[in-house]
Amino acid sequence: MMIDKRLIGKVEESKKYIAGNVLVQWISLLANIVMMFVITRLLAGLYYETASKSDMLQTLLISLVVVVIRFVCAIAASKMSYLSSKAVKKKLREMIYEKLLKLGASYHTKVNTSEIVQLAVEGVDQLETYFGAYLPQFFYAMIAPLTLFVVLSFVNMTAAVMLLICVPLIPVAIAAVQTWAKKLLSKYWGQYTALGDTFLENLQGLTTLKIYQSDAYKNEQMNEESEKFRKITMKVLTMQLNSITIMDLIAYGGAALGVIIAVQKFAAGEVTLAGSLLIILLAADFFIPMRMLGSFFHIAMNGMAASGKIFKLLDLQENPQGEREFPEHGDIQMREVRFSYEEEREILKGIDMTFAERSFTAIVGESGCGKSTIASLLMTKNSGYQGSIRVGETELSEISEESLMKHVTYISHNSYLFKGSVRENLLLAKPDADDARLWEVLEQTNLAEFLRGENGLETEVLEKGANLSGGQCQRLALARAILHDTPIYIFDEATSNIDVESENDIIQRIYELAERKTIILISHRLANVVKSDRIYVLKDGVVTEEGTHAQLLEKDGHYAGLWNAQQSLENFGTKEQSAKTNSDEKIETEQAVDKHSTEKNFDEEHRKEAAHEEKN
Ligand SMILES: Nc1ncnc2c1ncn2[C@@H]1O[C@H](COP(=O)(O)OP(=O)(O)O)[C@@H](O)[C@H]1O
Ligand SMILES: [Mg+2]
Numbered sequence: 001m002m003i004d005k006r007l008i009g010k011v012e013e014s015k016k017y018i019a020g021n022v023l024v025q026w027i028s029l030l031a032n033i034v035m036m037f038v039i040t041r042l043l044a045g046l047y048y049e050t051a052s053k054s055d056m057l058q059t060l061l062i063s064l065v066v067v068v069i070r071f072v073c074a075i076a077a078s079k080m081s082y083l084s085s086k087a088v089k090k091k092l093r094e095m096i097y098e099k100l101l102k103l104g105a106s107y108h109t110k111v112n113t114s115e116i117v118q119l120a121v122e123g124v125d126q127l128e129t130y131f132g133a134y135l136p137q138f139f140y141a142m143i144a145p146l147t148l149f150v151v152l153s154f155v156n157m158t159a160a161v162m163l164l165i166c167v168p169l170i171p172v173a174i175a176a177v178q179t180w181a182k183k184l185l186s187k188y189w190g191q192y193t194a195l196g197d198t199f200l201e202n203l204q205g206l207t208t209l210k211i212y213q214s215d216a217y218k219n220e221q222m223n224e225e226s227e228k229f230r231k232i233t234m235k236v237l238t239m240q241l242n243s244i245t246i247m248d249l250i251a252y253g254g255a256a257l258g259v260i261i262a263v264q265k266f267a268a269g270e271v272t273l274a275g276s277l278l279i280i281l282l283a284a285d286f287f288i289p290m291r292m293l294g295s296f297f298h299i300a301m302n303g304m305a306a307s308g309k310i311f312k313l314l315d316l317q318e319n320p321q322g323e324r325e326f327p328e329h330g331d332i333q334m335r336e337v338r339f340s341y342e343e344e345r346e347i348l349k350g351i352d353m354t355f356a357e358r359s360f361t362a363i364v365g366e367s368g369c370g371k372s373t374i375a376s377l378l379m380t381k382n383s384g385y386q387g388s389i390r391v392g393e394t395e396l397s398e399i400s401e402e403s404l405m406k407h408v409t410y411i412s413h414n415s416y417l418f419k420g421s422v423r424e425n426l427l428l429a430k431p432d433a434d435d436a437r438l439w440e441v442l443e444q445t446n447l448a449e450f451l452r453g454e455n456g457l458e459t460e461v462l463e464k465g466a467n468l469s470g471g472q473c474q475r476l477a478l479a480r481a482i483l484h485d486t487p488i489y490i491f492d493e494a495t496s497n498i499d500v501e502s503e504n505d506i507i508q509r510i511y512e513l514a515e516r517k518t519i520i521l522i523s524h525r526l527a528n529v530v531k532s533d534r535i536y537v538l539k540d541g542v543v544t545e546e547g548t549h550a551q552l553l554e555k556d557g558h559y560a561g562l563w564n565a566q567q568s569l570e571n572f573g574t575k576e577q578s579a580k581t582n583s584d585e586k587i588e589t590e591q592a593v594d595k596h597s598t599e600k601n602f603d604e605e606h607r608k609e610a611a612h613e614e615k616n
Contacts, residue, residue: 007127007307011091014131017084021077021136022143028073029144029285033151035066036281044274081132088131089124095314096120102318104401109382110316114200115193119313122192123306126299130307134293134300141289148286155275159261163286166254170247170290174297177243181298184239185305188232193309195225240298247294251287258283322398326407330392331356332378332488332518337387339377347373349541350387354534355488360514362521362529364559365538371522372412374538375492378520379410409486413493415477417465423457425476429484441479444509446502447472470497478506488518495528500570503528526563527570535559 008015042059045051096119100107145167152160202209202218209215262279265271271279332355339348347370355361363371376382377389380401389396396404409429417425426438438457442448450472451459465473474497481489491510495503507528510519521529529535530549537545537552537559545552545559552559 004304004307006311007130007304008135010095011088011131013087013091014084017080017087018131018136018139021080021084022139024073024076024080025136025140026143026147028070028077029147031066031069031073032285033148033282035063036278038062040274040277040281043277044272047273077136081136084136085128085132088127092124092127092310093120096124096310099314099316103316104318104380111313112193112197114196115309116313117200118193118196119306119310123310126303126306128303129296129299130303134296134303137289137293137296141293144289145286148282152279152282155278156261156265156271159258159265159271159279162261163254163258163283166250166257167286167290169250169254170287170294173243173246173250174294177239177246178301181239181243181301182305184232184236185301186308188236188302189305189309191225191229191232195222195229198222198225243298244295247291251284251291254287255284258286322400324394324398324400324403326399326403327392327394328487329357330390330394333388333390334374334377335388335390337374337377337385337389339373339382339385341382347541348377348385351541351543353536353543355518355520356533357518358514358516359533360511360519360521360531362523362532362535363538364523364526364529364535364562367524369538370541371538372492375410375412375490375520375522378490379408380404407486408488408490409481409484410490410492411477411481411494413474413496415474415480415494417461417463417468417473417476419463420461421457422451422459422461422476425461426457426480426483429480433483437483441482444482445475445479446505447475447479471499471502474498475502475506478509482509482513486517488520489513490520490522492522493524494521496524526559526566 038059042051042055045055096116100116103110145164149160149164152163199222202222206215209218259280262271262276262283265279266273266276334351334353337348337351338346340346351370351374353361353363353374363374365371373382377385378396380396383397391399418428422442423438426441427433430437435457439448442451451457461468461476465476468476474495478494489510495506498506503525504527510521511531513519521532523529532549534546535549535552536543537557539558545555545557547555553563
């Protein structure tokens with residue numbers, strides 16, 4: 001009930017430290033009993049005036065030795081609890097980390113990132129008290145009263161029995177509040193992670209919130225969450241304080257009882273003076289370990305609630321992992337692929353696509369039609385599709401994630417850049433690449449010149465590339481991708497943050513890459529896909545048209561419509577700028593530029609809106 005077998009089972013290593021901790025505490029107790037014994041004997045001797053000088057000296061010596069022993073024991077005990085909690089923390093964090101690796105790229109569909117961070121940091125820290133203090137105290141609190149009972153039973157049986165009977169009242173009181181406490185703490189943790197989620201999200205989106213002046217509203221929302229958290233925290237504290245008061249009453253009441261019994265027995269002549277003094281001095285020691293256990297208990301409970309959450313994470317079902325290798329050759333074929341994130345809202349409605357080896361295939365379509373969803377299925381970031389996706393003869397789901405990652409590189413419009421140098425960011429993709437190779441890919445992505453002006457390969461990159469422009473981030477991500485050198489590349493709006501000139505340039509590089517690689521390019525800008533070997537036009541999760549650019553124009557359907565709209569818009573934009581007229585459209589363009597600089601990707605929506613207007 002008060003010991004989580006599963007948790008302890010997970011951390012075998014800490015068992016020996018816990019046992020060691022209990023042992024040194026017990027030795028310390030024995031030493032204390034010896035000291036009390038000689039002191040009470042001396043006191044009685046002094047009272048009856050039978051004590052000699054050598055008795056006093058002997059008592060002093062023994063007491064000194066005992067003090068030294070207890071000092072050493074205290075140090076050893078804290079060392080043991082440090083070692084045991086260290087072992088636990090290390091082990092649990094490793095387990096969480098391994099679990100995340102096993103959950104793979106799709107982990108975020110099952111747990112929140114902020115929740116994992118909170119569990120792995122705070123949650124695991126909470127277990128420190130459980131392993132370092134609570135568990136050893138749990139065993140010591142059993143052994144100590146029994147030891148004292150055995151010792152005092154030689155002095156007076158009635159007193160020893162009375163004291164022993166009172167000790168279990170403390171755990172009974174603890175158990176009484178436990179059920180209540182458990183619910184409360186589980187709620188507390190729920191509220192804590194909820195607050196963390198909101199906080200992280202609002203912090204990440206702060207710029208956006210400012211732009212839309214919604215920060216006040218979100219602030220209000222967070223205040224409400226914090227208020228809830230404050231209330232539940234106060235409840236937890238009240239509960240802890242109340243139960244500590246109860247425990248104190250029992251502990252000191254029990255000790256007082258010991259004193260009363262000792263005095264009575266002495267008065268009745270059943271116990272010697274030394275004996276009754278010993279009972280008085282040791283009575284409190286019956287209760288102190290249990291009382292300590294009680295105060296660790298609440299902190300430990302908190303850790304237990306956290307451990308419940310940790311185990312929930314560790315118990316998450318892992319996607320069945322394929323064992324097979326990614327085939328070195330073969331086309332990728334999607335047949336009748338259906339997929340939905342939520343029930344009753346199908347996103348992909350029977351997709352048939354073929355991505356031929358070493359060819360350039362494009363997927364185009366309006367925002368929200370399911371292009372990225374297709375990419376994420378290919379990267380197995382979302383599982384549970386119907387139909388089949390095959391690479392050569394092998395079903396994608398049978399291929400191990402590791403092998404997949406070695407064969408396919410996915411580049412989105414917000415590929416993650418890590419805090420560190422340009423070199424570090426690049427070497428992620430190919431740890432053994434030499435500088436010449438790094439400069440080569442930087443050259444290819446037109447970053448070399450800029451970086452030479454900075455600090456070369458040592459140029460610092462902040463978290464998420466915050467100190468680079470959107471275009472520079474994109475180029476660096478692209479350079480890293482090229483360095484990865486996999487047979488298959490998926491570009492999902494990878495150039496959407498870049499100005500048109502460099503976009504054309506990078507697209508050109510991607511076409512060059514296609515001479516050796518299989519390329520899947522997702523783009524809203526049709527100018528990018530003109531030279532594709534095959535273009536799929538997607539609408540509401542269905543492929544409506546396919547073919548080359550020329551074939552699709554000839555069909556004069558959806559694609560042709562989009563193409564004409566985008567062409568006239570792009571030409572219109574350049575004319576407009578040179579003419580410097582003051583039309584409404586000019587203002588539109590300025591707004592688009594303004595948004596572009598503040599909010600990445602917004603121009604995409606804008607171009608589409610404008611294209612739509614143009615069509616009507
Ligand atoms: N994680 C998700 N959970 C639920 N719905 C999603 C999720 N991701 C995308 N969708 C929905 O799936 C549809 C297709 O999204 P997506 O594939 O990202 O479109 P595209 O890349 O073509 O713009 C959209 O309607 C979107 O709302
Ligand atoms: Mg998309």
